[in-house]
Amino acid sequence: MTTKDTGTPWRHARGDVAFAIVNYAGFVLFALVCGYPFYYLIINSISANDLSALGDVRLFPTGIHLENYTQIFGLPGLTGSLLVSIARTVIGTGATVLASAFLGFMFTQERLRHRSLWYRLVIFTMYFNAGLIPVYVTIHTLGLTNNFWVYILPAIVQPFNIILVKTYVESLPASLQEAAEIDGAGIVTIFFRIMLPNMTPILATVAIFSAVAQWNSFQDTLLYITDQRLYPLQYRLYTYLNQANSLAQAAQNAQGDLGAIASAATTQTPTSIRMTIAVIVVLPIIFVYPLFQRYFVKGIMLGAVKG
Structure with missing residues (x-):
């Protein structure tokens, strides 16, 4: 038995469809595995800091807020x-x-x-x-x-x-x-x-x-x-990661009286500092790849192999 339009055997056509499904599923799974660490950083940087510190934020952000970024950009340097x-x-x-x-x-x-x-x-x-x-x-x-x-x-x-x-x-x-x-x-x-x-x-x-x-x-x-x-951002990140505990305490003290009544969801923790700074460092360079992606494969192949 063949397809009506092309005369291709049904078994061959079904095999191609099955291969395409498995192929796309494999690539989607691989993309999710590669992308999840970045997604994890982002959702933890905007989630409640107390839950993030306990490791309870895994798939979806909880208690969304942007105070982490506001306070991190206020850190000296x-x-x-x-x-x-x-x-x-x-x-x-x-x-x-x-x-x-x-x-x-x-x-x-x-x-x-x-x-x-x-x-x-x-x-x-x-x-x-x-x-x-x-x-x-x-x-x-x-x-x-x-x-x-x-x-x-x-x-x-x-x-x-x-x-x-x-x-x-x-x-x-x-x-x-x-x-x-x-x-x-x-x-x-x-x-x-x-x-x-x-x-x-x-x-x-x-x-x-x-x-x-x-x-x-x-x-x-x-x-x-x-x-x-x-100091570039990467080196500043390195120093901040080594001082995450002291920076978290400094950020809490900087709130003054407000710090005493601030919600635990927005109070800085070492984990929130690490996550937020990591996002600040990673996101800009991630945006570079989509801009040049259409040239990348062609350029690296033609630049590596003459002919």
């Missing part, structure tokens, strides 16, 4: 750290993307003198480095300690990103550049007017890598920064 993280992410990502695009493009140009040598030197840094102490001495000598630019300058040139861009550019038709050269365009014009607009998928991939790395980074703060005004 948090707003400034948020601005530092946003600034380093935006500036650092833009600089890294532009540098990766230009270097990746230039390493495809046969006219570049000693092109293979420079490319090998860049790749060499992926496997070997001077070590922590020489790097620190270099950073200190350049005057970048306790300087905002220590977050930006050392991270601009990333060999892995350059490899991706170079391979992607090599997959583009050579006729694009040849036609521009015939019209008299120089190398800078070709890069900005011809090549850069055609690099969107791979540059979106590089932007994701760079933005996530910049937003989540805190080790450079630990090594090079002692000025608390330059």
Whole structure:
């Protein structure tokens, strides 16, 4: 027996439907498993703090309120750290993307003198480095300690990103550049007017890598920064998590007389502080992925495999 429209055997058609159902069910289950930790953070950050501290909030928020966020943003230094993280992410990502695009493009140009040598030197840094102490001495000598630019300058040139861009550019038709050269365009014009607009998928991939790395980074703060005004949000989170108990007590004391009559549902606890700050840190970077998702797969595949 076959289907009326296509002549496909019924057994084969039913097998395809069954496979599709199982396939989609598996992906939905996997998505739920991956998404639940973030959902758990959010519902606990807006639920009654006494119930959250006891672990009673698991599936649905209970006693919804937003006082946690109001009080957390009132903690000293948090707003400034948020601005530092946003600034380093935006500036650092833009600089890294532009540098990766230009270097990746230039390493495809046969006219570049000693092109293979420079490319090998860049790749060499992926496997070997001077070590922590020489790097620190270099950073200190350049005057970048306790300087905002220590977050930006050392991270601009990333060999892995350059490899991706170079391979992607090599997959583009050579006729694009040849036609521009015939019209008299120089190398800078070709890069900005011809090549850069055609690099969107791979540059979106590089932007994701760079933005996530910049937003989540805190080790450079630990090594090079002692000025608390330059602490990014991640490092501030680290210090707050270590001080959650004292911060909860400070938040309660800051309420003064109101604290004595405040509901237990809105009184800060170490758990509420951890959950709320974690949401503040995680949510912005989560929103980056949907914006670049349509470019990500195409960019990483074309940038990794030539042809």
